[in-house]
Every structure is written in C-alpha cells, then in structure tokens.
Amino acid sequence: MAAITESVIEEATLSWLQSLDYTILSGDQIAPKAPTSERQTYADTILVERLQTALEVINPTIPFAAIEEAIGKITRTDSPNLIENNRRFHKLLTEGVDVEYQRDRRTIYDKVWLVDFTHPENNDWLAVNQLTVIENKNNRRPDVVIFINGLPLAVIELKNPTTETATIQGAFNQLQTYKTDISSLFPYNELFIVSDGTEARVGTLTADWEWFMPWRTIDGDTIAPKKQAELEVLLKGIFAKHRLLDLLRYFITFEVDGDTITKKIAGYHQYHAVNKAIESTVAATAETGDKKVGVIWHTQGSGKSLTMTFYAGKIVRHRALNNPSLVVLTDRNDLDDQLFNTFCASSDLLRQTPTQADNREHLQDLLQVASGGIVFTTIQKFAPEPGQTYPTLSERRNIIFIADEAHRSQYGLNARVVRKPDEEEAYLSYGFAKHLRDGLPNASFIGFTGTPIEATDKNTPAVFGNYIDIYDIQRAVEDEATVKIYYEGRLAKIQLDESERPHIDTEFEEVTETEEQTAKEKLKSKCARLEALVGSERRIAQIAEDIVTHFENRLASIEGKAMIVCMSRRICVDLYNAIIQLRPDWHHEDDDKGANKVVMTGSAADDGKMQPHIRNKRRRKALAKRFKNPANEMKLVIVRDMWLTGFDAPCLHTLYVDKPMRGHGLMQAIARGNRVFKDKPGGLVVDYLGIADQLREALHHYTAGD
Template identity: 25%
Template sequence: MSQAGKVPQSEQALENALIEQLETLGYSYVSIPDEAALKSNLKTQLEKHNEITFSDAEFQQILHHLDKGNVFERAKTLRDKMCLTRDNGESFYLNFMEQDEWCQNEYQVTNQVTIEGSYKNRYDVTLLVNGLPLVQIELKRRGLELKEAFNQINRYQRHSFGASHGLFQYVQLFVISNGVNTKYYANNRKQSFKQTFYWADEDNHPIKRLDVFAKIFLEKCQVSKMMSKYIVLNETDKILMVLRPYQYYAVEAIVEKVKHSRKNGYIWHTTGSGKTLTSFKTAQILMDLPKVHKVMFVVDRKDLDYQTNKEFNSFSKGSVDGTNNTKALVNQLSGDTKLIVTTLQKLNTAISKSRYQKAMEPLKDKRIIFIFDECHRSQFGDTHKRINAFFNKPQMFGFTGTPIFADNVAKNQHGKRTTKDLFGDQLHKYVITDAIRDENVLKFSIEYVGRYKQKDGSQNSIDIEVEGVDTRELMESPYRLEKITDYIIANHARKTHSRDFTGMFCVSGVDVLTKYYDLFQAKKEAGEHKLRVATIFSYTANEDDKDADGLIEEIDPLDGLSEGRTVNKHTRDKLESYIADYNKMYGTKFSTKDSQSFYNYYNDIGKRVRAREVDILLVVNMFLTGFDSPPLNTMYVDKNLKHHGLLQAYSRTNRILNEKKSQGNIVCFRNLKKATDDAIALFSNKDAKETIIVAPYEDYVTHFNKAFSTLLGIAPTVDSVDALVTEDDELLFIKAFRELLRLRNVLTTFADFSFADLAMNEQSFNDYRSKYLDLYDKVKSNTQKEKVSILEDVDFELELIHRDEINVAYIMKLLAQLKGQDDDTATKQRKVILDLVAGDAHLRSKRKLIEKFILENLPKVTHADAVPEAFSEYWDEEKQAALATICEEENLNPERVETLINQHLFTEITPLRDEVVAAMVNKPKLLQRKTLAQRALDKIMGFVETFIIDAPD
C-alpha cells in the first residue's frame, strides 16, 4: 500500500508503540487498572525508594499527608520530605522524589488507569516516579488536533483527577501527541493551549514526532531533571510553570560556564520569550553551586513596576523595594543570603560610595556571579566598568532580546561597545523568527497610514503628509495631529476587537504628546469618543527624542525630581493636569509633588493597562521597553524608530494571549518601512519579513474565500447543517466554520475590511454562525451521556464569536427603536435583533426571553423611553419564576440555592454536587444522588448563564 493510502495509525497502536519504547528506555511496565492498584503500587515503590517497609497504619499516614491541598500545594509536598511517625514512635524522613541526584528514582509506565470522580475516566499512558503519577500522556490518532487532547485533559481535571485521594493531582507534566505532533506543558489549569510547547534541539529545531520526543524528553534522567530543576513554582499566582527548550538550553549553557570557566557570556532571546523567568531559574540553580559565594540578579529600576516587584519579591522576599535604599543591599551582601535580587542603581551606589567601602571590602575576592536582565540598557556601560574595577573575580552574564551589534551601536554610546564587547560570547540564541514559528509570540500586522505605500502596494490615505517633506513644522502641524487623532478614534475599536484589547501611542516628544492629549480630551468632552486615554512622561529638560538612534532612553521615574536637574515648568504643569484627569477617572490621588508619588503613578498606569482599564497609553519613551502586557495588541507610532528601539517598541504588542489576539497591530503615521525592514534583517535575517509580518489584506481575503468554498463542500446551505448525519460530518463542519471565524478575526483588524470583498455575505456568515452555536449547545447538553462524544473535546473558540458591544444593554436600545416604526420595518428589525442574539455565544441563552418580551410585552409599552424599565421589570419577573420552577422541580431550598449562586459568582468556582445535595429539601437515595444532583446543578448553572451573566442593570 502506498504511503498516501495508509490508514492512519490508531490511538491504541500509538499507545502500544509508546509503551514498548518506554520499556526500552528503562521504565518497568506495571498494570494498574484502578485507584486501589495505584495505592498498592505506591506503597511498594515508596518502600523500595526509601529502603524501608511500611505497616498499613504507616501507609495510611502517608496517604493522609499526600491528600492535602491543590495542585500547587501538592507540588510542594512532592518536593519536601515527610516526617513519618512510625508505629514504634520513631521518626522517619520519607523522600517522595530525589531531586539532587534526579536519576536515582524508581520509574514505571502504565496505561488505561480508570478513576471515577464526577464521571469515570480512563487515562492513556501514565509515567510513575516512586509510585506517584508525575507525567500524564494523552494520545489522539493521527490526523486529529492536539488541542482535542489538551481539552480532554482539562475534562479529566474537572471530572476525576481530584477523586478519592487525588493522586493524579501530583502530575507535574502533561504530554499530548497524535504521533506526528507532540507537546508538553506544566500542570496549570489557568493556562490555555497557547501555553503548550514543542521540545527542540539546541539550535531550536522543533522535535515533534512522538518516538523522537520520547527518546529525548521522556528518557528517565531527562524528564526527572525537568521536574526537579526546570519546573518553577510561581508563588505569586500559585501555579506550576515549566521552562521551554530554549530557556532550558540557556540555563544549561550558563551553568556549564560557571562550573568550568570564569568567562562571561550573554543570552540572546527575543523580546517576549520569557527572559526574566530564564534568568531567575539560572540564578536559582547557580546559588546551589558550592564554589559560588553569591548570585546577584540585577534589574533596572525603571522595569520594576508593580507586577515585577510582586514577582521578584515572591522569589526572594524583600529583595526589591523600588527605592534607593542601598544599605539593605549591603547588609544582604555581607550576610548569609546567597541569592540577591537588586537594582542596577543600588549596586552602582554600593560599589561607588565611600560610606559602604568597609562593608564591601571583604567581597572583593569572593566569587560572585552577576546576571543582568535586559543587558542592552545604556546605563550599564559605566556600571560595567565599576564592577570590573571593584571585584577581582566577577563573572557576568547578560540577557537581551535586542543585542547591540556594530550595525546598531549608537555613535555616542560608551565608545561604540557592543554586547559582545561587554559580555563576551553569545551562549544561546532564540530570535523572533524562532518564537513566531513556535507560536511563543505573534506576528506583526503593519499598516502605514498617510500618503505612504503599504507593504502590499496599496495606499491607505488620510492626507496627513506631503510626500518628500519631513519637517518639524509639518509633522507637528495642528491639521496633521487632528487628522491622526480622528483616525485613531475611528479605528481603535476595530483594531482592538471592540476595546477587548488595549493600545499604546508613542510620539516624538513631550510637546507633541501634550497636543495629542489635549486633542483626545477635547474630543471626549465634545462627545466624539469614550476612550480612556492616560499618559506619562518625563518633565525634565531635553525631553525630545532628537536623534532616534535606535536606543529608547527611558527616564527613571524615581529620578523625575532629582536634585540639580533642570525641570521644564510648562510640561510639569501639563503633566500635573493630566494626572488630575487620571485621578478623576480612577479615583486616585497621584501627583508630581514628590518622586515617590510619581513612581506610584507610574506603577498604577502599568497595572491598569494590564487590567484593560486604559484604552490608549500615550507615551514618548516610557513603557516602550521591558513592559509586558498581553492584553495590549495595538501600537500607534508617530515617532522615528529604528534598530533595537523599533523592535522593542513593536514587541509591546505581540505577547500571546488567546485565539482572538491573532497578531500585534502596528499603525505607523511615519514612513518607517525601511527602518522596519532593516530592524527585521538585523535581529533575524534579511528573508524573515514574511515570517514576522502578517500577509496583506488581499491574501486574507483569498484565504477566506477558499475556506468558504471548503465549507460549502460540507454544508452547501445553512439548512443542510441540520441534515449532517454523523458526528464526523458535524466535526468537519465545525472545523471548516471555525477556520472562517479565525480568518474573519484577522480581517476585521484591517481598516479596509468589508464583507463586500468576500465571497460570503454577512447574513450568510451570521446564519452559519447560528448553526455552529447550535452544535455547541448540542455537545454541551450531551455531557450526561455514558458514551463520550467525539465533539466533546473540540474547541469551538467562542471568544471569536462574542462581541462586547452586542450585550443586553445594546439589545435594549434596539428594542426601544422598534417603537413608532411601521410594521414592515419593525418586522425586519425584530429579525435583526433575534439574529444578533442567536449569533452571540453569551446571549443566545437569552433568546427565548427576548423573543417573548418582543411578542408579549413590547406592544404594551407606550413609548421608547419606557422600554428599559419595562424590560428590567420583565426580566426580574422571569428570573424569579425560573428560579422557583427549578427549586420545585429539583426539590431544592430556594435560600440555599441563592447562597450557592452567590458563592459561585464570588469565587467563579462551580458548586460541588455534594453542595447541591445539601440544598435539597429531601435527600435522595445514595444510588440516585449522582444523577439527580448533576441534573439540578446543570439547571442552576443554566439559570446563572441566562439570567445573571450580562443581565440588564
């Protein structure tokens, strides 16, 4: 049989082949059909690993000790020793996993373990270390999406991993594979499919085939090393994180350097790829090396916004205080603290000021390792010299996303020194093309707005330029600035998916910034927009980015009022008034009256941008480097940028978040095309443009039309979706329409987007979308069946359907517009309203209610202004009636049910079935409880979705 004609390898065959391979790698196969066998095997393996025999009573102590806490807390239990009180009263320290000599553990493989929780689930392949299930592998037959395996594991986490003693909550790593593609990720329920990773070799070539992945990654010593050394317990978010392959190789490279040499080095990992996590893990491992006296992790204070402070202090409590308190650093250096996280500014002060010389003198001959985050900073030049002059044995390692090469070194920058001049050899490289290929960062969609040629050759003109003229007078003319402001107001919702994401606007200088801010504010007061615009800038002298040499020179927010510095009174007054606007908008009390208050303002802005509470952040230089905000997806640019400064600024937009965030949007109001091409070539290669920049609008139109043709081959008409016979046919339709959703999601961010350009009109799109949601509802309602549907683990990506502007308040406005219209117009408008409701994932549960209001209540409303009140009264009546019906049908106490609902809304945790049983007036028999409680729970959650989520005010 030809390769093309082969039947895809079945899941069972894939499973058998993997188990055979793992046995050749040294795993012992053990049959474990259920939890009783799992516990029995655990006892045997722990005895073997600890070279001791436990009595049944002692083992019950161990099970009780293991059966505590969530996944994060159990990860700590796994890494700690247990003090076991033996039957004879003696204490014994029990080791669950050997971490220092990580190869010295007991390894087994099993398959098809069956655990019964809410539902009975059987897991594919489980790797046991000392009897505990620490790696869970879920397989899908070739041709199926990996995301289905990911969703299946999420289902197991909801239904059965926590059952009984919850031993499967000790899983540290998940592996998902269809044989051709294989990914791994940490046990962290907060993450999405976007946080799953391919393993790779040292040159960043991905290793996707299951057999090759197993040989390298699942080898006993390697997988143990990953769990022992390269899983991070994030204390801030209480989650497990695992390093990606390039992070692993970077840490390994530095550790090898420290073990075998005194040479320096640097890591080039592209912006947005997780350098801080990598450097933290490096510091943590280095501090355990016996020959190392101290490890100093050095960051620039301007990067220490609220979130970074929180992260750093969770790693080394009290090490970062965001102040100029150098005494605490000197005390740490003199004391027993082996890992010190500090700022560049404090380190510089400690080695420069005479008052610290006595305390610092004994450190001169000690072996101290310095790790610098974002080592391309300009300030590092002088500090670098001082460290080498003060310490006799310093070893320095730098991390950067945009190294300084000979091509992009600033003419006046520290004697034209490059990153290599400062740190020596490059130890590992992971450039933006690698990150985009691995889906660790997003591509950029770049539009040049004005009389500039776009990359696709078309023009996107709003007449803001005179070609060939680039004078300051023209660039800062009121006419041009207002045109750009109007463009942003008109297009911001499109770029940010109805303000579901946020934007940043970088401009050439403070004078221009103040003009833009005043324009936004005046237009807001005139009712032309509702955008929340915030700003921050330095009000010191020399505020303009005069030479745009590639270096973004951020002013330290704590140095804003430094003694002896010339202050521009006019711009400070302006900033004070803008902060007053901010205080009014958010109920805060910041000012420029002292540096700490200004610093707090700086931190607060960062928090609110991340929380999507600021729509557009208007800046000159601040926040263009080192600021990480996944919800930020759009950068407006009216500033000359080039080299690393350009790529750093653009990279604020390309953090991975969810399916809806498909790319980072860059809108240039200056002709930065050559500068962009040059930066891409410098930091990847000259042919990388197609990898880094999304295709032009016309290409996506072509892709959409081809996808529509595929859809028609499956379901030629909207009604034919209902005639699909098998789940396999339904699956084909779901995947075909989901591809249209993904493409439309990208298309809508282009300013030129129109359904008129597509082969499918908007009404057809909406009609097919309703059928797509019908299938989602069908799958959702079938979860009680014993047989698992093949559609159950398909991701419908509902975030691509929901539109924030289509909510109950919006629907009420449309209902009000029905009053006073003639019958034909009203009939058409009613259809529009019901189609909108049916086509939105969040609103379709409310369709019958809205339809009933239109037919029965709306005719009784006398005028349009009375519609909102009438609708709210109707909603409350229906809500009370629905709750009463549920309580009556399911034998529930109304007060207890309301308590359950309130707890759910507060905690966002679905009530347990036992809690539902406790709310029942008459408790059902034991055999009936599972079925009746689940049915009642489904009705309660359906009530919440219909009547509470996005309900009218």
Template identity: 30%
Template sequence: MPLTQSEDALEKGLIKTLTDMAYEYVEINEETNLISNFKRQLEKHNAKELASHGRTELTDNEFNKVMLYLEGGTTFEKAKKLRDLLPLELNNGQRVWLEFLNRHKWCQNEFQVSNQITVEGRRQCRYDVTILINGLPLVQIELKKRGVELKQAYNQVQRYHKTSFHGLFNYIQIFVISNGVNTRYFANNPNSGYKFTFNWTDRRNNPFNQLSLFAAEFFDPCTLGKIISKYIVLHEGDKCLMVLRPYQYYAVEEILDRVVNSNDNGYIWHTTGAGKTLTSFKAAQLVSEVDEIDKVLFVVDRHDLDTQTQAEYEAFEPGAVDGTDNTKELIRRLDSDAKIIITTIQKLNCAVTKDYYNRHIQDVRNKKVVMIFDECHRSHFGESHKNIVNFFKNLQIFGFTGTPIFVENSKNDRTTKEIFGNCLHKYLIKDAIADDNVLGFLVEYYTGNAELDLESESRMREVARFILNNFNKSTFDGEYNALFAVQSVPMLLRYYKIFKELNPDIKIGAIFTYAANGSQDDEATGMNRGFANLKVAADEMQEIIDDYNKNFGTSHSVENFGLYYDDINKRMKKKDPKMKPLDLLLVVGMF
C-alpha cells in the same frame, strides 16, 4: 505514515517507546492498585534510608501516615510536598526522612509507565497513559487518533479536572497531549488556557511534533526527571505551577554549563515578549544552588524596576527584591546570608564607587559572584558597568536582551559581544511568531511631508493627526489599544499638548520615568535627565495625571506615582472589564 491512526495504536506505540527507554511497565487497573504500587516504589526509592533503621518496608500504620500527609492541600501545596522531605515517625519512635522526588540527582528516580487507569470521581474516567515517578503519577498523557484536532485532548484534560482528578492524581506536574502528528505539553494549571501548551524543540528551536520524536527527546528519563526537578516553577504570586518552554530551558542550561564548567561570560538573545523574566529568574535560582557560588545578583536599570516588575520578581523569589532607594539596604543584603538579590545598576554602581559604602562589602568583593543583567543592551556601555565589573574580583556576568548591539547598529563601536561574550542561545521574533508566543504584526510606513524637520511643530502635528485619523482602523475599532513610543521626555510633553489641542475622541494618557523624590544616588547616576530641575518634571507630570483623573474618576498624584503607574498598567492590559480602558498611551522607555 497513515492519515489516521487509532488511539489504541498510538498508545501501544508510545508504551513500547517508553519501555525501550528503560521505563518499567506496570499494570494498574484502579486506585487500590495505584496506592499499592506507590507504597512499593516509595520503599524502593527510600531503601537506603529505611535500611539505616533496619527496615525494608513501612507498616500499614506508617504508610497511612504518609497518605494522610499527602492528602491535604491544593495542587500548588502538593507540588511543594512533592519536593520536600517527610519526617516520618516509625512505630518504634524512630524518625526516617522520606523523599518523594530526588531533585538533585534526577536520573536516580524510579520511572514507570501504565495505561488505562480507571478512576471513580463524579464520573468514571480511564486515563490513556500515565508516567509514574517513585510511584506517584506525575505526567499524564492524553491521546487522540491521528487527524483529530489536538484541542479536543486539551479539553478532555480540563473535563478531568472537573470530574475525576483527586487523590494521588493531584500530584500531576505535566500534561502531554498528542494526535500523533502534533504533540504539546503544559503544566498542571487548569486556569492557564490552551495558549500555554508548548511544543518541545531542539536547541535551535526546531519542533518535535511527531509523538515518536517528542517521546524520544522529552520522555528520556534523565530529561523528564530534570524538567520536573528543576524546570517546574512554583509561582508564589498566583499559587500555580508553570513549566519552562524549551527555549527557556536551553538558555538556562547554557548559563548553568558556563557557571559549573568555566569562568566564561555570555548573553541570551530572546525576543521581547518571550518570558525573559521567568527565564532569567530560573537561571538565578539554579545558579544559586551551585555550591561554589556565593551570591547571585539580578541587575536591572532603575526605570525597569517598576511596580509591575517588582511584583513579578517577588512571585518567583519572595523577599529578594531590593526595591528601596536606599543604598544601605543593598549593602545590608550583600553582607547577609541572602544568596539571590535583585537590585538596580544605579544603586550597585553607588555601592561600589563610594567609600562610605564599599568599605562594608570588601568581603563580598573576593567571593564568587554571578550577575545576571536584564536588557543587557542598556546601561552597560558606560562607567557604571565598568565600575561594577572592576570591583568584583571573582565575577561572572550574563546578559539577557531582545535587541543586541552589533557592529552595524552600534553608535560607539561597542557591541553586546564585546561586553558580555558569546551569544549562548537565540530565540528570535520569527521563532516566537511561528510558536504563537507573540502576536504577529503589520508594519505600516507613513512618510508625510518629508521636507519638514522631524522635531518641528508642523511635523509633530501632522504625525498626531495621522494617528488620530487612523486609530480606529489600526486598532480594529478599539479591540486593541496603542502605545506611542517617543524618544525623550521633553518631546513626549510636546506631543501630549498637541494631542490635547486636537480634541480627540479617544482616551489619551502619558507616562515617563519619574521619581517623586530624588534619591541619594541621583547625582551619581544621572536619573531624571532632560529637565532643568525636578520641579518642572513634577509640575508637568501632575498636569498629565490631573487629566487622567478627570477621564477615569481617579485621584492620583505625583506623590503616589506608583499607584498611577499600576492603574495605567491595568487599563492597558484590559483584563478587568469594570475598568474603562486607556486607548493611547504616550511613553518614554517604559511598558
């Protein structure tokens, strides 16, 4: 393999690979040719629909209506148009339904490849290799000669966004960049940055870096058609396109295979920080499209259904979150036509165990239901989980976890496999660090006075002093902030008071799962454990919030706990330069 290889040689090699895979090569010099080719391919793709009206082609006037329809809107809105049918009125008054992308039979699209298409924008640009599906340029490939840093190709794409992309090129869904030995792909989202470019891998997370290997796998027409049809996510919250990473793709495919071809359960082992919310929601969305499935429930523990998580869920599936404390709302949704529901295990347990509620959902009981459990190592070894799985008679369950329970780390001999079945896909911390998907980390051990009891006042003061004395060194003089995870709420409160007494130079806050008003389900679910009564929890939390208000000039209280949570979340993310950051946050089972 040569150390250097020209762009021209890479380009010719890639085009040969694609034509060998049954792509049609089409010579397109500029935009007029592009539009003419699109008309022919659109007519070919919709030949059956046109034939039902005695037609083989669109008139120029009819095609101009198509182009006018495609012209408007943002890239995000165009991505929606790509996936919709267009009701086009023909010159004789009849209506045809034109399809731009066959999302359900993704192999049955028209695949073409072209190169060196010249586009006139603010400056003239020639694009290396373009993949057209049904005549629309949906994948753009930018190449650099072997040995050139790949980021140069990424930067070139960003320049194209600013200077030349327009018209049909605004329908691009995926970019691919390669220098022959390193190849990455990313969604058409110019604001995401280079860190959101990904290698393609096999099922065991081995990357296909070489362009020839990448092309053979990723550009297989059925694979590419499936990725564009099923694995591009239209993020409603940010109005942008996202594309799944390979391990997310394989995990969802495994779940779909189980749902379509068996009644087996299973779980996904993906490390913390690997985008579990996106993976699980894409799984829920695609499972809900299976005709035989009546309901898909995404089930979380209540202390995980915080304001940040709800916002993420809403962005993927607007209107699906059952975020109230009222079990009646869950019953209403279960009894409605809603196919995807996001709820909590506590509320679901209440719904199936109390006669007042479950008599309203006897019809759902016998329907085909798929449940996807978030963090399946939590809350699934007790009565709530048993109650739920015993209530539904035609149920399939899948779990996601970053920390599965095995025999060797089980406290009660129950394991994740025993509850959920076999592991369907793994993406471990070693894989994530290798992919630069999570930060690498350094583990430091502090022994201190080993003779002291771990929960003694002296030991806790020693730990607090150690943290404060080493804070600047460990956070690179405040470049990072820190979490101090504590095992219980009472211990968090003791630590918080100790830190205050030590009069630190850094800003310290604390938060734990707290319900300002106990819901009707609290008695059954055991929420707010650890306090003799809720008044004590409210008083302690309010004192912490009062300190926070003094530090940051806010005016939060236990009555608007959600706003307090959101404020902490923003300061910990350090994304808003106008917000003074929180240096150290004491937490129990959150963040």
C-alpha cells in the same frame, strides 16, 4: 499502509516510553480485582505499594513508620482548591517531606524524599495506558498516565489526526474535563501532554490552550527535523529520566499574583539555555575562571524574565557555588520593579524572597553579607561619589551579576574623556562595569537580552563574554511562543504641506542615526525642530481622527488594546486631548475609570495641562493592572518612553508609532504586541512617521539565521 488511529498513536507513545526504560502496563492489569491489581478501588490514583517500596529504597535510614507518615502527608488535601493542593504537593516533591521519629531516645527531625533526583535508577518508572478512574459516578480513562514511584505525575491525552473533529485542541479540552470529573488524579500532576499524532504540546494544570507549547529538541543541541514526529521528539526530549527529574526539580514554578496562582513550566529553549548557563557559570566562577559567564539572547516576548528566574532558582542551589549571592541589574527603576515582582512571584522556586536595594547605602549593606541572597538594583546605584572609587565590598568568587538587557552602552570597563560644552575642563567617565568590578572584584557576569549584541559593541563581550544561547524572532514565531508582527504604513493618511514633509524626513534621519540617549545630549536642537513639526496642532488633529477610526475598526474585528507612542510628553497630552474631543466618553478624571490614559512621569514644575497626567509610582502601577486586564474598559494608552520595555500585556494587539525609533529601541517597542493571547492572530504596528526602513533593518539584524 495501515490507517493512523488513536490506538496506533497510543502504541507508538508506549513504544517510545519503553525505549526510555519505562515499564509499560495497561489499566486493566493494575485494576481492582485483577490478578496483578495495584489498586483497591477505581478511585485510587496513587499506587500505594509502589510508593512504599520506592520510598524505602530511596530513604534507607528512615523507619517505616516515618515513611507511612510521609505518605499520609502527601495523600491529605488541605484545601478544596486543586491548584493550591498541587502547589503544596510540588513543594513536598522537590523539597522532601518533613518527618520526625525516635532513635536512641532522641527525636530526629528528617526528610523523606519522594524521588531520588540524583540517581534516576533508584526510582520506579511506569507508564499505564487506559487507566480507568471513577469519581462521583464519573468514569474517565486518560490515554496514558506516567507514574514515578507510584505517583501520577504526567497525563498524556491523544487524538486521531484523521478524524476532523478529533483535534489536538480537543485533547486539551478533554484534559479540562478530567480536571473537573476526576480531580483526585491531579493534585500530583506536573505535566499535561496533548497530541494528535502530528502535533504535540506540553503544558501545566493552569495553562490555557495558547500556553501549551511544542518541544523541538531531544538533546538541546539540534532542532529536530520537521519530518520527525513531534510526539517522539517531545517524549524523548522531556521523559528521558535524568531530564524529567531536572525539569520537575528546577523548571516548574507557581507564580502568585494576589489570589491567582499560575503554574508554569520552562519551554525547551528556556530549559536548555539555563542548563548551558549553569555549566558556564560553574566554569566562570572557578578559581581559574575568567568571570565571564556569557550572554543569553532570547527575543522579546519569549519569556526572558522567566528564563532568568529559572536560572536563579537553579544556580542558588548548585553545590559548586556554595550558596552564591545574586545581584540582578537593570538600568531603569520601572524595569527593576517589574523584574523584582517576577522573581518575588516565584519565591517558592528561589527558596527565598529577593530584596530590592533602596539606595546606594542600602545596596552596600546588602552586598557585604557572608553568603546567599538575591539583590535587585539599578546599575546607577553603583556610581561612586564624585571623584571617588567605588569601595570594595567583598572579594568572594561566588557572587554573580545578572544583567537584564546586557547590551546597553553603560556597561564598559574602559574610561573615555568627556568634555561638557560649557566647561573647559575635561574628565574621565567610566562604564558602570568598572564600578561593579571595583566593588566586587571577583564577581562573575551573565547577561540576558531580548536584542542581539551590535557588531560594533566591544563592551558587552568584554564584560559578559560570548553568546551562551540564541532564540531569535523566527524561532519564537515558529514555536508560537510569540505571534507575528504585521506592519501598516499610514503616513499617507496624514496630509502634511509639501514644505513640511522634507523637513520631517531629514530631521527623522538625523535623530535616529544614534541611540536615543545620545540624541538627547547632542541633537537637542534637531529634536526640538522635529518635535515642533510632528506635534503641530493640525497634524495631531489628523492623527487623532485616524487613530480613533482605525482602532474602532480593529475592535470590531478583534477584541484587545492599543498603545500610542509619541515623541514627547507634550505631544502625548495634546494627542490625548484631541482624541477626547472626538470621543468624550473615553475620558474620566479618576484613574480607575475611562478608556484612554496617558502614562508618563513629571514634576510640579510642569505646566498645567500636563498635571492631570502625572502620577506617582503607585498610581501608574494601578493603571498597568487595569490595562493588562482584558476585561477592563481601559483600551488605549499613550506613552513616550514608559511601558516600552519589560511591560507585558498579552491583550495588546496594536501599536501606533509616531516617534523616531530604530535598532533595539524600536524592537523593544514593537514587541509589546507580540505576546500570545487567546486567538490573537498577530500584533500590528501602525506607522505615522515612516519607520519602515528602520523596522526592516532591525528585523533583519535581530534574526540569527540572516
């Protein structure tokens, strides 16, 4: 049997690309002074003659002078910053290059397209191995460079799996060296591929190693068997011509956060889910469609918000939808803000800036447009005035409701009879979907959720339809899209009196039998009794001491942050005070200092001990920024409900739970610790209230394969 060497892997790579109808050439064949040279110098990274020829084919009505003008624009760099130049080029690649020229004594404003996205066969497809690039005396040879129309859009770096020091991460490190040594190759780069012949991953120019992800499927319908080479699956899954063009056009985004630009590409689960959703949307919005697009269940931490962004970016440009309007729905203000910020960070992909509805009146104004727009709102803004029906705003069919966490109980079309305990008269209460349908009767609905639809939930399928795509916890962990969650029960560490323990167990079971919102309405007395037991002074002191010891031991072995989830705001504050008694240096009155904070809402009516911890939206946002920054001293946060859904802090590795939770609420909470971050081995859930059975039940239910 022949030994597996890097050259063998390289030959296999070229063979797979050739099977996809790429032309294969070596770097020597196109080198300067070679008989078939396509480069004047080793510093040239664009194959200019191929580019000129391809652009003339793709843009047959554009004069050659205008094509030369377009080439000049893409070869010019406006910034010393590589990622800025890369972002600028991507915009030219996906939106065309603006040019002007004279025809019949008139100035014509037109676009030169660098690739033909509609007809893949009109493009020039080339793979070059061992391409020598020399820049500032640095001589480097990437293993394989993919050129489309002479533009170097992808780089593949390979390592030998039989050499202990030549790892797949070594291939990643090699690419980072190339970015510094031969940076002129990368303003045009869209994809990095690394492989050691066994594993294969795809990433972008700005991605750290932990964000280089596998590609598990070729056709999107079946996951490739483990015996099939990962590199073969990745190359055939990404570099099939129609798929690569689709990926370049709709599934790459540049997220802008202040001065930081992060380039992101869809994972295979996101790419195929979005395309299934696009197909379903076209059918649902047609004249004969049922207006139910369906539901995408992608487990928490696997990039659901980004999937929603990619969906929006592609559907707004779909010809069949004729410039649709999108209405993005959440059920909480903080989730509305978080998702809105995610979309705004990708405004290049969306080709527009989304708008956030301030109130009911503003929402109605935004939805009465003739076409277009991306509007963010909480579902509560669709509530009509008491005793009234929500007014009809538009009868267009190209309006799409995009609902985050679509399984929530408030979506429903049917009425139910409600009778308040203190009132004799009953009234009809409708799910919010009724009001949405009243306002926009021909709109279609798509739902995104991080947790599955309950078997007893009839509302969600009635409003949204059936599953479009499922990506559950098990697959996310296998793909390293999320990390594993580990459990540690520390109930035994808290020495309760025997007389107290059975009461806590009983109250806990009753409170967690129903959803938290129902518990607030129907189980207030039981919650109050449990809160008194859980929040006793002696118990809080014990938990504070145990958390401090446990967390300091965690920090000694792995750098990161922790969140404590308490049952009430009163317990949050009391626990904070108990921790500060043990570690006074963790406290600071200023928001921008201190290691420990409570994050909660409140009002002027709250008692004095609460007031130091009540902050407005702007101040809470500043705390979130501190907590998300791995280098910031803020290491520990105490919450009741805030930051348990939609809050993304990858450096968070420990969740201390001292609150009755079950079902999707529990899964949402523990998912705060499942984000990928550097060498984080997993997230840890530390249980002080005995949620093991609830966690086991939720994990079983939330894995599609079970």
